Amino acid sequence: MSPHDDHPHPAQTDDVSDLPHESGPSGGWGSMTGIARIFGDQWPSLSVTDTLRRLNKPGGTMCASCAWPKPANYHAFEFCENGAKATIWESTSARCTPDFWKDHTVAELRDWSDHDLESTGRLTAPMRYDAETDRYVEVSWDEAFAEIGPILKDLEPEEAVFYSSGHAGLEASYLWALMARVYGNNNLPQSSNMCHETTSVGLTKVIGSPVGTVIWEDLEQTDCYFFFGQNPGTNSPRFLHPLKEAKDRGAKIVTFNPVREQGLISFVDPQDLHAMTTGDPTIISDQYHQLRGGSDIAAILGICKAVIEADDTQGDVIDWAFINEHTHGFGDFIDFARTTPWDAICTECGLPESDLRDAAQVYMEAKRVIGVYGMGLTQQTHGSWNIGMLTNLLMLRGNIGRPGAGICPVRGHSNVQGQRTVGIAEKTKLIPMDKLRELFGFEPPQKDGLHIVDAAQGLIDGTVKAMVCMGGNLLRALPDTERLEKVWPRQRLNVMVSTKLNRSHLFPAQATYILPCITRAEVDQQDSGNQWITIEDSFSMIHGSRGHRKPASPHLKSELAITCALAKAITAPSPRLHWDAWQADYSRVRDLIEATYPNDFKGMNARMNQPGGFWRGNPAHERIWKTESGKAEFTVPGKLNALDFDDAPGRFRLLTMRSNDQFNTTIYGYSDRFRGIEGTRDVLLMNPEDMADAGLSHGDVVSLIGDAADGLHRRLDGLSVVHFNLPRGTVGSYYPECNVLIPVGLHDQLSKTPASKGVPVRIEPAL
Structure with missing residues (x-):
């Protein structure tokens, strides 16, 4: 129950007996219902509809939700469910x-x-x-x-x-x-x-750019997407439109994620009258591989190993011209791939060799591949190794720096x-x-x-x-x-x-x-x-x-x-610091930005409102590598997972997750409809076989205990166990509630990004 009566909201419930519910496709009437519910909760002025009409269009307001690009050829409604929720939430009448x-x-x-x-x-x-x-x-x-x-x-x-x-x-x-x-x-x-500091540091190390290489035109030309640790249904729903368009033209999508995220399974376009009328969804992923939490290195290595073996037997699979002209360190990497046994790879990621070979076959058949990733790769203690491995995979067939291909980190805040x-x-x-x-x-x-x-x-x-x-x-x-x-x-x-x-x-x-x-x-x-x-x-x-x-x-x-x-x-007056003048006219600040970064922001004031925005450029997109060697770097990870702890009896790999009713730490409500969790956030999602081994039943109330090596006690109480489709040894619960379990020192070793997707925990009965 709400501690105050003036702002009612859907009450949390302790009853999880019927969870998780069946979840339908992403988009569709579910998205419309989710938007309507937040509208009814916040009662914004009807003028919010004018804001939504202008959202992410030239002359309008850029959405305060995710950082997904704004296309030059925009839709009639260029916003998604989460963008609408964020706009309505800010426009509340309260x-x-x-x-x-x-x-x-x-x-x-x-x-x-x-x-x-x-x-x-x-x-x-x-x-x-x-x-x-x-x-x-x-x-x-x-x-x-x-x-x-x-x-x-x-x-x-x-x-x-x-x-x-x-x-x-x-x-x-x-x-x-x-x-x-x-x-x-x-x-x-x-x-x-x-x-995404892991992106800034990790990508700079291997391709000399702190950001992704893909632009909008690449989405329109690609033959294939490989997804790792990214959930567009919740974190970047406008991405679902180019994914649907890719599927309509015959492109393939292969997904690796411990959780089956609905946005990468099926999608009903809310702006497609036929789809909304019939409810007929677009199937997004051609292959969906649920790997163990933190084991992306092993899975990607398996794909690379299959590609290398195919080149050894068939020839003309690896892009040797790209390797020889544009890369450094390939010899060490190919030796690592060849000498790592398949058994070790499959044991770590929890996937059979046949699954990894199936994914490799799709990769080899595609001429242009985009590798997409999110915080499932960056928020690990060796997240930089994850990014290096995905870059290795793309470089094997020259899939960086050419049309329809590239590496695509999906950023969060706008x-x-x-x-x-x-x-x-x-x-x-x-x-x-x-x-x-x-x-x-x-x-x-x-x-x-x-x-x-x-x-x-x-x-x-x-x-x-x-x-x-x-x-x-x-x-x-x-x-x-x-x-x-x-x-x-x-x-x-x-x-x-x-x-x-x-x-x-x-x-x-x-x-x-x-x-x-x-x-x-x-x-x-x-x-x-x-x-x-x-x-x-x-x-x-x-x-x-x-x-x-x-x-x-x-x-x-x-x-x-x-x-x-x-x-x-807080600063001393200076004749060159014109704070009042800059406040009076922001165009003067844009002139300063251009003067400070002339290559990126040339003509900023004149170009800022062109449809689709203006591109500040990216050398790696042009195959110019700003690395120490002057070439793109193949890297060899230190081990087959990105964690800083070993598996042990009773120890689980915790993934912290955001719900469909959430943006960062802002909680819009208690509906995570894509995962079928309604009315509560106090849950621990767990594989049924793991539950049985631990002597737990659906609905039992437990505590999560931090199992880091620093000796400090960390505990989160009051979580109801919910049977869920997760790999063995991997459990899931919500951010930011689970932050209490994550030590400040548990972070990526190169970038210091907190390792929120690979937290060692144990489970105890509730006190």
Whole structure:
């Protein structure tokens, strides 16, 4: 039951006896029903329909949900179920005004769910935490910045962290990074640290590019997709349209995933009248292989081994011309593939040799192949090996850097890639410091800053004393939740730019401020008029975006305006730092972005609204390899899985998952219809044979116990066991609830991305 009566929602239930339900195809009437349910829960103004009509189109608003590209030839409705939910959720009629705090204390709200906190509605005024009453109180914008400034100035620069969630546009992001460097540090972690930093580091190592090589035209020409650890039905539903089009022209799709995700099984196009009328779905995957969690290396190696064996016997299978001209290290890799026994490969991934050979046959018959992956590959302790192996597979037949082929990481937050592009990065080698020195007349700090994992450890150690957060719900998104909740209040300062209440607001530091901002869909009125912002999608395309809705409160500021005011409060005045002028006209900031990154953003102001966006380029797409050797690198993994622990009796591999009613830490409701889980998130999905071996029955209530080697006790109670189609030894449960089980130190060894898809756990009966 909801702890408050003003914002009812579908109640959670403890009865899981009939779960999981049968789930129908992705898309179709199920998507329409899901959108209608959120609309009925939030009761936004009917003007939200105008926002949806403009979503992801030139002159409109770019969706705040995923980073899937916006095609030049767009559909009548260029949004998906999750994009509609995100837009409706932000456009709610509910308001969390300062009066809310007359009836509630911070301590009381810690018992509320994530859904209930956000359902209080849009924040309407800046607030400061008052420790004496344990409540937030309204504060003026001028007072807030006047109080924040001296605290940050009193700290050593390295003690403050400037985090960004991946939502803010390129303009605000550029100034956010500039502000931090003028302040004196490169402590600029960002949400990609928790999801696709493995891509940025791993791909750079092997092809010299931190992002994928595919563009929209490649989707229209490919013969085949290979999917690894990505779920388009929940995480990027607009991807289902090009997948359907590929199937219609005869392309093949092969999927490897521990979970049978409905978006990769069947799809009914909601914009196809015939399909909606008949319910006749498109079958997406021609082959669907459920491998053990964390074992992608073994499965991909098996495919590569079959390709190499076919070339040995038949010839003309491997693209030797590409190998010889464009790659380095192939000899070591082919020796590894040839000498690794099939038994070892199949034992690790849990798939028979025949399945891997069937997948290899599809790969060999296709002229143009795109390799797609998501966080199932990146969020492992050796996620970089996963990415190296997928790159190996594609390079065997020259499937990088030619039409219809390439590697395609699917990013999550809508501008998470773009923020990195314009300077939100903790590594100094990624930043043109000489340009910043020339443009702004200051000496940029030369020491690398803190990754988000380092920042979390700094909070635990007490070396980080201030977190300034542009968006997000960081305390909920980070691993080791319980440990961080204990140390979060020790900070001198916590500043959070937010649209709604979330759990990060409930563990206030010595001084804590909530600064409410407008959303993308709302008018951003500055001195020169309603402002455009820009974002970068997963294909490195830059798009203009402008809001049309009236802001939820007259007391809200834009993310860029908050950045400029904060910058003025914490940095010394300078004749080259024109914070007021930049706030008045965002086109001036775009000129700065172009001046700093001239190759990527030439003519940015003139090109930002062209249909489909403008491409900032990618050398690897043109087979120009910015690696140390000057060639694309074959790599050899250290072992056949991406985990840092061995199998043992009673130990399971935990996959943390997002539901269909969720975006990152935002919980829209309690319906995960693609997995047939309704009315609850407190479940442990488990193979029936594993249940029997453990003496468990469907519906039993258990606790998950962290089984990491650091000796610390981590526990998540109250999970009902649900029989589910998963490989033996692999269990699943929801993020962010499971973050309590993930040590800060459990992360990819190269990029430090938390290993949320490969967590060692044990199961105990409930206390």
